Amino acid sequence: MVGRDFDVRRLPGFGLIAVLTVIMLYLPIVILVVFSFNAEQSQTQWGGFSLRWYEAALNNRQVVDVSLRSLWLALAAAAIATVLATMAALATTRVSRFPGQTMIYALINQPLMVPEIVTGIALLIFVAFLKVQTGYSGMGYLVVAHAAFCIPFAYLPIRARLETMDLTLERAAADLYATPLQTFRYVTLPLLVPGILAGFMLGFVVSLDTVVITEFVKSAGQDTLPTYMLGQLRRVVTPEMNAIATLFLALSLVIVTLFFMISRKRG
Amino acid sequence: MAGPARESHRWKWLLVSPALFVLLLAASGPLVIVLIYSFLSPGNMGGVSWDPSTEAWFRVFWSRDIFEPELVTLNDSHLAIFWRTIWLSFQTTVICAVLGFPTAWFIATRSARTRMVWLFLITIPFWTNLLIRTFAIQEMIRSNGTINTALLWLGVIDEPLEMMFTEFAVLLGMAYVFLPLMVLPLYAAMEKLDFRLVEAGYDLYASRRQVLWHVILPLVKPGFIAGSILVFIPSIGAYVTPRVLGGGKTMMLGNLIALQFGQGRNWPLGAALAMVLLVIVVVALIFYLRVTGSEERARNGRA
């Protein structure tokens, strides 16, 4: 009789739990997506395939408005955060320690540590004060608040990329007569691009996802998609909401796929 | 000319200063204002009046009788919310660990190619809007939602289970939403695991259970600690999930804080509560740094 090889990696039952966990992760999302295509206004009774809820969503002026606002806010915040995070990463990675460095790390990572609700009410207080003082109540507050919130997320992959970057490459450039600026332009920056892209995408998704900060900072008429949805969830939910959620899911999926492709290219 | 090069730090400060400016403006600075507000008196229509007072901090833990201000009792409703917040966060962390460990292990032991697929599957929910995921759970557990419909159809129950607006709903939602945050660091720790050590365990007569307990768990402990902190901290500060799934009866600390800036109209109390939340988070973080720091020291000491 030939026995099976002894597999040291196997732990009995773990595979089953893993599969169930993944099913549990996806089942609610799949149901949400499936019923966005329901012809009837029910989350449980299937009445045939239809795109009527997508039509309804796209014809809903408010939905289109808040979606577009969410997108451009995320683009602006992620772009600002990525530029600032790249500069900060260059100054704090692969350098000899300097006084104040710990404080810089603490500041950069603060949005990761402090609960969003605390940052949210802090901004509410601050912005309320600024609005009275300046009379300005535009989108600027949201852009800056989102950018600050996105900085640590953009900083992480850029810093990681810098840290794994081979220092000898820049030495080689210097050895081959490149000035520090040329070294940055021809060697450091091109090699940093995947990290910068990953940082931008992380920032973009984080801004898109942010609901608490937006909820407390926004002025009237500045709803983003998440705050709009949060408001709608209290009412009777129609599959129109499923359709909006599905569209956003699709957008996330595209970004994750891009992110994966970029990070795999590194290896 | 020879000698240690004097390094200038000025270029570093120039490069970080724009980021620091934005962070100070929109993250750290406002926190200081919160601290200050917690020592002021509430204004009539929200906001504050600039009278220094420790009343807000007092009110965090105690309440006064409306008619006899001298009569002081512990603020039971606040304490109940504190306790619920910590207890639910703890349970969330445990549930995530119990489900996350086998999942991470299963992924880490796949071949390189399938591993990427599984990791991708775990990462997608992680990148998906938290509100959408909470919404998806709401659709599952509503009185006429998926679970109740299925159970009624199967004949298991005669009338719908009331799951919405319970602690169970909040727990389910948080575990669902934060699970990837446990799996990913656990996976990272397991990926680095030297499987020859596991082989050595079996070679030295350990059973599967013993290998798991004496070899694998100690080796992936850093991943466990990181995952627990990553789940526990957002749970403690959770606002959206308890708001959508818990409603007014099962508030968590985050909702209590928000309430003071809405209907409560007591900004100083809200500010003080926010500081309490911050302190809990900082304590958890210090605990984390302590544990990982001593682990590292122990490891380096032996090396």
Added chain:
Amino acid sequence: MTEQTRHEIEITGVGKVFGQGETAFHALRNINLTIRTGEFFTLLGPSGCGKTTLLRVIAGFEQPTTGSLSINGQSVVGLAPNVRTVNTVFQNYALFPHMSVAENIGFGLKMLGRPRAEVAATTDEMLRLVRMESMAHRKPAELSGGQQQRVALARALAPRPRVLLLDEPLSALDLKLRKDMQSELKRLQIETGITFVFVTHDQEEALTMSDRLAVMNAGQILQLGSPHEIYNAPSERFVADFIGETNFLNLKVTARDGSGATVGLPGGATAQARLAEGISPAPGDTVPAVIRPEQVQLCPPGEGDMDGTVTGAVFFGTDTHVHLTLSDGQPFTVRRQNSADQPEPANGTPFGLRLTPGALQILRG
């Protein structure tokens, strides 16, 4: 080789200290060294001996803590690497992963602001020189280790540096490839006439490739000379031990003459020995001496300079290492050429040992 008198690199009293106070680490101590134009010079030593630090000081990546350094007669202390006419072949090649082979090779000239046509022409020339013409548009990741090595060489040679620094460039290659690259490097050095400064811990590599070499340990240069001098006339125990195999004997000086000495061998016979530079032992002193295992022949007992008894033999293919104990108990190894009809010596067999005249060397210390 014709004797060159021009000095390419002059290093005077160079020291390098990392850190300060109690944790200070002296990577280099008072290095004095002159490297001649057009020679293949090797820094040889174990890891941590300071050879790579010295190379980095020459390249400009480290500034010396003390001392001075000039290249082609001009002091370069304080100059950045990108203004020194010195190029480096890095240990892990450090090829830019985002550039093609041709872009890598042309990088130095591009940085120097040379016209595009010149960059292209030199790149082609270099590709031919290292026989990589067909790979010009590949990315480094698509090349084998040996090919990457050639590109790294071509890239460093393209700007026509006065000096090429090579930091253990062959250590990542397997044995066969390493042998090929050794002759390739030697060919390139002769064809281009550029001064090569080569760092390695591989004594065989150092002996076969170098015109001259310096043996380093603990931040100091222990001995400087041609491979022949270093191998046959080591000046101290570390050098003799690090390079090749050798027998160490403690012997008593019986007489002195001019440049050598007469020493008493175990068993009573005497032999002529050479002296390491700078020592002058007096008759009666006990001194450390070395003799290489291949400089001794086995003969019937009593017919040689010493006698010994076999304690073991290890077969190496072309030769056999015969381990013996001398009459005074000191261990000794003889390398004997193998031939088909010769039986392996059995343990306990007595032999006489005949020393090749002039092979015995007295060490410093």
